[in-house]
Amino acid sequence: MKVVVDMNKCQDHGQCVFAAPDVFSMDEDGRLLYVPDPDDALRDEVEEAADLCPLQAIRIED
Amino acid sequence: MGAGIVVAGASMGGLRAAEQLRAAGWTGRITVVGDEPHMPYNRPPLSKEVLAGRAPFASLAFTPKASAADVEWRLGARIVASRLAERNVSLDDGSVLPYDGLVVATGMRPRRLGCPGPLTGRHTVRTIDDAQGLRDELTRPGARVVVVGAGFIGCEVAATAVALGVAEVTVVDPLPLPMVGPLGELLGRALLKRHEERGVRFALGTGVAGFAGEDRVTGVVLSDGTVLEADVVVESVGSVANTEWLDGNGLDLSDGVLTDGLLRVGGRPEVVAVGDVARFPNARYDGVPRRVEHWSIPADTAKHAARTLVGTEQAPFAPLPTFWSDQHEFRLQSFGAPALGKDDVRILSGDPEGDVLVGYHTGGRLVGVVALGGHAAATGAARYRAQLLKQPALTA
Numbered sequence: 001m002k003v004v005v006d007m008n009k010c011q012d013h014g015q016c017v018f019a020a021p022d023v024f025s026m027d028e029d030g031r032l033l034y035v036p037d038p039d040d041a042l043r044d045e046v047e048e049a050a051d052l053c054p055l056q057a058i059r060i061e062d
Numbered sequence: 063m064g065a066g067i068v069v070a071g072a073s074m075g076g077l078r079a080a081e082q083l084r085a086a087g088w089t090g091r092i093t094v095v096g097d098e099p100h101m102p103y104n105r106p107p108l109s110k111e112v113l114a115g116r117a118p119f120a121s122l123a124f125t126p127k128a129s130a131a132d133v134e135w136r137l138g139a140r141i142v143a144s145r146l147a148e149r150n151v152s153l154d155d156g157s158v159l160p161y162d163g164l165v166v167a168t169g170m171r172p173r174r175l176g177c178p179g180p181l182t183g184r185h186t187v188r189t190i191d192d193a194q195g196l197r198d199e200l201t202r203p204g205a206r207v208v209v210v211g212a213g214f215i216g217c218e219v220a221a222t223a224v225a226l227g228v229a230e231v232t233v234v235d236p237l238p239l240p241m242v243g244p245l246g247e248l249l250g251r252a253l254l255k256r257h258e259e260r261g262v263r264f265a266l267g268t269g270v271a272g273f274a275g276e277d278r279v280t281g282v283v284l285s286d287g288t289v290l291e292a293d294v295v296v297e298s299v300g301s302v303a304n305t306e307w308l309d310g311n312g313l314d315l316s317d318g319v320l321t322d323g324l325l326r327v328g329g330r331p332e333v334v335a336v337g338d339v340a341r342f343p344n345a346r347y348d349g350v351p352r353r354v355e356h357w358s359i360p361a362d363t364a365k366h367a368a369r370t371l372v373g374t375e376q377a378p379f380a381p382l383p384t385f386w387s388d389q390h391e392f393r394l395q396s397f398g399a400p401a402l403g404k405d406d407v408r409i410l411s412g413d414p415e416g417d418v419l420v421g422y423h424t425g426g427r428l429v430g431v432v433a434l435g436g437h438a439a440a441t442g443a444a445r446y447r448a449q450l451l452k453q454p455a456l457t458a
């Protein structure tokens with residue numbers, strides 16, 4: 001699975017981190033880090049994260 | 063194929079309901095009816111990035127999931143009546159739509175001030191057209207702006223207007239502090255100070271008696287008779303539920319549509335409500351039904367309501383409410399139900415002048431946390447989120 005976060009949109013809300021902690025995390029300064037090619041087993045989590053992102057910045061590209 | 067499920071309202075709640083019905087295993091027909099001409103779009107940017115001119119409309123549209131590709135969208139169509147006993151709704155074009163299941167997702171509309179005066183020049187912010195219309199007026203040179211209502215939307219609009227270069231922005235509210243209803247005095251005071259430092263003026267502790275002007279508004283008349291000159295007025299004085307189409311079915315529509323803990327309406331297993339319009343008991347707290355106008359609620363309610371409709375057994379609804387608000391360069395981030403703990407407010411870290419994290423308690427127990435400031439404050443709040451999630455129900 002391919003995950004793309006539009007970093008122009010992302011405002012570091014961190015909602016994605018709650019939904020999919022294996023894929024999204026925050027660095028020390030509160031900036032988003034993410035795994036661009038997570039395992040397919042994490043699809044439900046990542047979809048949940050995409051739903052919860054207030055800026056709708058997360059795209060899943062199969 | 064049967065009549066299928068009709069979703070009333072084509073915004074975030076309606077879209078998420080359709081997607082979650084597919085996720086819950088519903089393979090039958092789904093028809094979403096909405097009176098706006100647009101596909102569902104994200105509203106929070108309307109008072110922030112859209113007003114500031116930083117987000118074009120295309121950037122707001124939700125991308126429906128592939129599973130919802132066969133959903134039928136009837137946009138620009140308004141539901142005018144319903145007969146729940148006969149399982150059908152009527153549209154404004156005279157057609158009648160039968161259903162096997164119904165999702166109520168018609169949301170809210172802005173409350174308007176009933177006091178006398180001209181209408182032109184007075185705005186609300188709920189739809190993309192509202193936001194674009196307001197932006198056109200805010201960007202006219204020399205515009206003087208009065209915002210009526212110091213809640214979240216009012217304060218966001220005031221902050222955005224200042225950032226756009228509007229020289230005179232005044233917020234009016236009968237309460238003594240901004241956002242004091244949901245957040246209490248400590249943060250109300252901190253927010254007042256931050257807004258004033260950035261050029262927003264306030265007329266607090268006073269209501270609005272009327273609007274001055276002939277064809278177009280030229281001022282706002284306060285309860286004490288003072289007139290604030292204004293070219294643009296924004297009314298952000300709360301919202302009214304879009305439930306008129308449900309009249310005549312014996313439902314409790316006194317504040318949104320009342321549901322049970324499974325989000326069922328009127329005790330009917332085939333009718334559920336989602337989003338802003340749903341007044342649901344939250345098993346996490348005291349079980350008193352309330353509407354929750356937070357962005358996180360449409361997705362949470364849609365998931366639960368979809369399972370209820372397809373008959374999957376489940377526990378009563380117990381979401382952790384979450385909201386944020388961006389004003390000037392700072393963010394408010396809330397987890398839980400601060401309004402339930404306003405009588406026992408403690409600073410958990412930081413101080414109100416800078417980044418601050420505030421805890422709200424009832425009976426000595428933490429029920430909500432709100433961060434105000436930059437990233438550090440929000441990250442601090444996130445740490446308490448896990449604690450809030452683990453707590454047993456308030457009634458337990």
Ligand SMILES: Cc1cc2nc3c(=O)[nH]c(=O)nc-3n(C[C@H](O)[C@H](O)[C@H](O)COP(=O)(O)OP(=O)(O)OC[C@H]3O[C@@H](n4cnc5c(N)ncnc54)[C@H](O)[C@@H]3O)c2cc1C
Nearest residue numbers: 071073074075097105106141168169170337338356357385
């Ligand atoms: C300007 C603004 C800023 C916001 N900012 C934030 C924020 O920063 N943080 C946060 O947590 N939340 C915020 N919110 C709240 C959040 O956007 C709402 O909670 C969310 O939009 C609710 O979605 P909904 O689908 O339940 O209702 P709505 O979005 O209100 O959708 C209801 C839809 O149903 C349609 N409809 C109504 N009646 C009928 C009918 N009879 N027939 C057909 N269609 C009908 C309506 O036109 C509308 O399209 C903000 C809201 C606004 C307006």
Ligand code: SF4
Nearest residue numbers: 010011013014016053
């Ligand atoms: S939820 Fe969205 S805005 Fe927030 S950090 Fe994740 S991608 Fe960025």
